[in-house]
Amino acid sequence: MSRGLKLTDVLVTIVISIVFGIVYKLWGPLYYLVKPFGIQLDQLIYGMWFIAAIVAFLIIRKPGVALLAEIAASSGEFLLGSEFGLEVLLYGVVQGLFAEIVFMAARYKRFDVAIVSFAALSSGVGSLIFDYYKGYIGDLAVWNLSLMVGFRLIGSILIAGVGGYYLVKALEATGVTNLVRPTTKQDYDALDQ
Amino acid sequence: MNLDLTIKKTWLYKINPSLKLLVMVLLFIGVLFVHQLNMIVYGTLSALLLLILFSGHPPKRLALLSIPFIIVFVSTASSMILFGKGDTTWFKWGLIHITEESFYRGIHLGFRALVFATLGLTFSLTTRPVYLFYSLMQQVKLNPKYAYSFMAGFRLIPIMIEEFQTIRNAMVVRGVQQQKGIRSFYFKLKSYSIPLLSQSIRRAHRIAVAMEAKRFSEVKKRTFYYKIGFSGYDVVFIVSWVFLIGAAYYLSLNVPILPTGDVRYE
Numbered sequence: 001m002s003r004g005l006k007l008t009d010v011l012v013t014i015v016i017s018i019v020f021g022i023v024y025k026l027w028g029p030l031y032y033l034v035k036p037f038g039i040q041l042d043q044l045i046y047g048m049w050f051i052a053a054i055v056a057f058l059i060i061r062k063p064g065v066a067l068l069a070e071i072a073a074s075s076g077e078f079l080l081g082s083e084f085g086l087e088v089l090l091y092g093v094v095q096g097l098f099a100e101i102v103f104m105a106a107r108y109k110r111f112d113v114a115i116v117s118f119a120a121l122s123s124g125v126g127s128l129i130f131d132y133y134k135g136y137i138g139d140l141a142v143w144n145l146s147l148m149v150g151f152r153l154i155g156s157i158l159i160a161g162v163g164g165y166y167l168v169k170a171l172e173a174t175g176v177t178n179l180v181r182p183t184t185k186q187d188y189d190a191l192d193q
Numbered sequence: 194m195n196l197d198l199t200i201k202k203t204w205l206y207k208i209n210p211s212l213k214l215l216v217m218v219l220l221f222i223g224v225l226f227v228h229q230l231n232m233i234v235y236g237t238l239s240a241l242l243l244l245i246l247f248s249g250h251p252p253k254r255l256a257l258l259s260i261p262f263i264i265v266f267v268s269t270a271s272s273m274i275l276f277g278k279g280d281t282t283w284f285k286w287g288l289i290h291i292t293e294e295s296f297y298r299g300i301h302l303g304f305r306a307l308v309f310a311t312l313g314l315t316f317s318l319t320t321r322p323v324y325l326f327y328s329l330m331q332q333v334k335l336n337p338k339y340a341y342s343f344m345a346g347f348r349l350i351p352i353m354i355e356e357f358q359t360i361r362n363a364m365v366v367r368g369v370q371q372q373k374g375i376r377s378f379y380f381k382l383k384s385y386s387i388p389l390l391s392q393s394i395r396r397a398h399r400i401a402v403a404m405e406a407k408r409f410s411e412v413k414k415r416t417f418y419y420k421i422g423f424s425g426y427d428v429v430f431i432v433s434w435v436f437l438i439g440a441a442y443y444l445s446l447n448v449p450i451l452p453t454g455d456v457r458y459e
Contacts, residue, residue, distance in 0.1 A: 015397035085313025
């Protein structure tokens with residue numbers, strides 16, 4: 001049983017991610033419509049931009065999938081002509097990498113709601129680090145910055161973490177995930193009976 | 194995506210796509226180190242100049258595509274203008290505190306967003322995704338497994354949109370009741386995303402099986418339908434950016450538009 005990504009894994013990951021890429025693209029205008037209110041309410045919905053990594057990882061369950069999914073989703077968003085332009089690509093790489101690190105730390109063996117929430121939180125932290133350099137967020141008034149960080153992290157856990165987890169739960173009910181998941185020990189045991 | 198509407202193929206279309214992407218990413222990273230407001234204003238003007246003169250699209254369409262830029266500019270700038278740190282107060286009302294420093298920093302951020310958006314639009318208007326992935330395979334040695342998956346994925350977008358409409362029509366025909374508020378949002382999310390995602394997974398799986406059945410493999414030596422190399426236009430592209438950046442730097446020092454330098458708060 002090889003651990004590497006096969007063509008099926010790559011293709012399924014990328015196609016799922018492109019679905020999310022379209023969602024990411026549509027999420028942009030929504031985000032910018034909420035943003036001018038100023039009290040950082042927009043940050044509550046920021047978490048949607050981390051969901052591709054979580055969902056793809058929960059479906060395929062292999063190393064590298066989270067990073068690939070986030071890169072694919074962001075390049076889909078980019079090639080569809082995102083109003084954020086180039087930055088989505090680099091944010092995608094950073095966010096995917098931060099989610100991947102969490103899954104790697106769990107040795108790709110945990111698929112529960114806690115670990116995916118943690119991965120979503122990690123993506124959120126990654127995006128904030130990038131924002132520190134790109135958006136001078138360190139120069140915001142302290143109360144405003146705290147709201148921003150708090151809202152973004154809460155939003156990422158709720159939307160990408162918990163939301164992504166239950167989305168995959170609902171997908172499992174359709175049986176479609178059995179097509180692409182690697183065989184487990186239980187599958188072999190079931191054959192022996 | 195809008196390439197079917199292309200009217201004129203300018204020299205920007207003939208640049209090696211990998212090189213174009215690399216230059217754009219380098220420019221992006223470079224912009225992160227620009228803290229002088231005037232420099233970024235001139236830099237944005239350079240990028241806009243390139244877009245308007247050489248994208249090959251009529252000005253009307255470019256204007257239409259640029260509408261979101263204005264929204265992005267305003268909303269990126271607004272948070273920093275209203276709530277940024279600064280010492281020279283211009284206006285204070287409740288939590289809103291506009292200072293000279295925060296104002297210029299906000300404008301700087303707006304221009305940053307604008308230059309990223311302009312570069313991104315220039316790239317996506319003048320690059321065919323298929324050429325980009327063929328070029329990445331040939332020049333950057335991207336594994337064909339990834340490149341072909343991306344190309345297949347992009348081809349599925351119209352089918353996804355069709356499927357979305359089918360689901361919507363099916364719900365109308367069957368008289369699905371519209372709920373209100375947050376519950377309707379949740380219901381809609383679930384009734385669209387699950388069928389769309391599950392069908393996409395099934396389709397992707399079938400395509401992968403079919404590709405392998407047709408002997409798609411990862412042999413090192415493979416031939417390409419589109420051969421993409423380098424040309425004189427690549428040199429023109431690099432030279433013109435060196436010139437534009439140089440001009441922006443010179444103008445920002447000698448003909449400043451706005452009366453401020455470094456926008457960071459000490």
